[in-house]
Amino acid sequence: MPLQAPVGYTISYDKETGKLVLEIFDLEMIKEEKEEKVMGRLAELHFEGETAPKHLKIMFPDYKSLVAYLLYSVLY
Amino acid sequence: MARHLIAEFRARAGEYVEQKRFDLERVSRRVAELEKEYGVHFDLSSPVPDESIGKAVFEAGFTLAVEAGLYLVDESRVAKFREEELWEALKSARNRIVVGRGRDARTLGYREPGDRVFVFGGLAGTPTPLEFFVESAASYALVPRVDGIDHGSVQAVMGEMVRSGAPSEVLAGLREMESLRSALRMAGRPGMHVLGAESSVGSVGSLGAMSLGLLRPGDAQLLPVLNELKTDYHQLVKAYVGGLKGVLGAALVDPVVGGFARGPAGSAIVSVAEILLAMVAYGASYFLVHPVHIVKKATSTIECMWVESVVGLANRYMRLPLVGDVWPANGGGTREYLYEVAANTLVAVVSGLNLLGPVPANGTQPNGGGVDAMFMAGLADRVVEENVGFNRAWGLALELYKRYEARIMSPDPGKPFWELYDAKKIAPRKEWLETINETIREIAQNI
Numbered sequence: 001m002p003l004q005a006p007v008g009y010t011i012s013y014d015k016e017t018g019k020l021v022l023e024i025f026d027l028e029m030i031k032e033e034k035e036e037k038v039m040g041r042l043a044e045l046h047f048e049g050e051t052a053p054k055h056l057k058i059m060f061p062d063y064k065s066l067v068a069y070l071l072y073s074v075l076y
Numbered sequence: 077m078a079r080h081l082i083a084e085f086r087a088r089a090g091e092y093v094e095q096k097r098f099d100l101e102r103v104s105r106r107v108a109e110l111e112k113e114y115g116v117h118f119d120l121s122s123p124v125p126d127e128s129i130g131k132a133v134f135e136a137g138f139t140l141a142v143e144a145g146l147y148l149v150d151e152s153r154v155a156k157f158r159e160e161e162l163w164e165a166l167k168s169a170r171n172r173i174v175v176g177r178g179r180d181a182r183t184l185g186y187r188e189p190g191d192r193v194f195v196f197g198g199l200a201g202t203p204t205p206l207e208f209f210v211e212s213a214a215s216y217a218l219v220p221r222v223d224g225i226d227h228g229s230v231q232a233v234m235g236e237m238v239r240s241g242a243p244s245e246v247l248a249g250l251r252e253m254e255s256l257r258s259a260l261r262m263a264g265r266p267g268m269h270v271l272g273a274e275s276s277v278g279s280v281g282s283l284g285a286m287s288l289g290l291l292r293p294g295d296a297q298l299l300p301v302l303n304e305l306k307t308d309y310h311q312l313v314k315a316y317v318g319g320l321k322g323v324l325g326a327a328l329v330d331p332v333v334g335g336f337a338r339g340p341a342g343s344a345i346v347s348v349a350e351i352l353l354a355m356v357a358y359g360a361s362y363f364l365v366h367p368v369h370i371v372k373k374a375t376s377t378i379e380c381m382w383v384e385s386v387v388g389l390a391n392r393y394m395r396l397p398l399v400g401d402v403w404p405a406n407g408g409g410t411r412e413y414l415y416e417v418a419a420n421t422l423v424a425v426v427s428g429l430n431l432l433g434p435v436p437a438n439g440t441q442p443n444g445g446g447v448d449a450m451f452m453a454g455l456a457d458r459v460v461e462e463n464v465g466f467n468r469a470w471g472l473a474l475e476l477y478k479r480y481e482a483r484i485m486s487p488d489p490g491k492p493f494w495e496l497y498d499a500k501k502i503a504p505r506k507e508w509l510e511t512i513n514e515t516i517r518e519i520a521q522n523i
């Protein structure tokens with residue numbers, strides 16, 4: 001049994017723009033692993049097939065916007 | 077009357093004992109007897125503990141707490157607590173507490189092996205340069221799964237080394253707390269629980285931070301139990317003022333494995349006794365379990381993992397919020413560091429502990445970042461979700477141990493935060509992420 005899924009996303013803070021950056025490195029992998037479930041749902045929404053780009057990068061003005069977007073992806 | 081005053085008055089009226097005699101007779105000799113009386117043994121050739129050992133460790137630790145008491149070094153006297161007082165304190169102790177503030181508040185509690193793990197991230201007392209303090213702290217706060225932060229210490233201010241008890245130590249505590257607040261605002265999580273004022277060995281850093289409102293209700297300060305079964309007025313003063321200000325006490329229980337607490341069996345007994353005494357004398361709200369091997373140091377040694385594990389098992393009879401420290405010998409950027417984190421996490425989680433760390437290079441160098449805590453928390457969650465059993469987790473940990481055993485005594489401290497991370501973007505560098513993911517795949521394939 002694989003005990004752990006790879007780290008497939010990060011949330012960082014760009015000091016120059018003051019924005020939070022959500023970056024998913026492999027949408028397909030995260031979609032399948034359903035990493036932390038919410039991220040899995042988000043990846044599912046953005047995944048457009050095996051041949052489409054699998055990298056996703058979204059910038060948010062603040063943490064509330066990031067959380068709101070994650071909630072939206074769950075409820076969508 | 078506040079617990080801290082009871083401890084002071086009891087000690088002042090208590091028996092005078094020379095410190096050496098306390099260490100050798102009241103602690104070491106008695107612990108050796110208790111190991112035999114209660115049948116608590118550690119066997120390096122077969123280190124997986126039997127889950128039933130928890131009861132014996134609890135009873136032996138309880139007996140030690142009652143008999144030895146808490147030694148107040150400033151007075152060279154012992155504060156004793158009666159059996160009924162310890163039971164009463166245990167009964168009235170909260171086994172779940174809400175820490176942090178507002179939408180960033182979380183629950184930290186006693187946990188059964190299947191319960192969610194509370195995760196502290198941060199460099200936990202590691203000397204960290206001020207120029208990277210905010211960024212390195214933010215790297216942990218940016219990880220959604222990190223529930224609370226316990227970050228590094230400030231060792232120099234205005235170009236001068238900090239001196240214990242001096243104004244420079246107060247300033248270091250203030251700089252640390254101001255930087256933490258900036259980091260939490262940056263990450264958008266201003267109410268996150270802070271275990272702070274790590275820069276002060278004594279009490280002045282905490283007192284300064286509390287008086288200026290930088291350490292606030294919902295936060296916690298570190299209250300070490302001195303080795304072994306000891307305290308001083310610094311700790312009692314901090315605990316007392318913290319109690320008045322609504323700042324929680326996080327008791328640090330860090331017996332030296334191979335010191336006066338004897339080997340792993342004795343250290344587990346001493347840990348339980350120190351938890352009980354910190355509860356009754358400090359009014360501590362939660363407890364950090366951090367056995368330190370006298371030579372090898374790291375919590376990821378077999379001996380220290382065993383201590384964390386059986387103290388977790390003994391906690392079934394105390395039901396207190398316990399946190400297992402994860403302090404590997406190696407540092408960020410190395411695979412051995414990740415093996416250590418994984419092994420330590422597996423054992424701690426199935427033993428009922430929450431997690432704090434990982435703190436690289438035995439807490440000596442700031443060689444890690446938030447993604448390390450993400451790795452630790454991801455594994456902890458998977459262990460809980462998959463309901464990994466006690467023996468299986470220990471078996472996996474022992475397999476992992478083979479991969480880092482040789483590097484415990486000659487560890488690779490790894491790279492500092494500013495090489496593992498792009499400090500301007502507070503994002504882990506590609507190479508470090510790749511090493512983490514390759515190691516995860518390797519562990520999945522081979523273990």
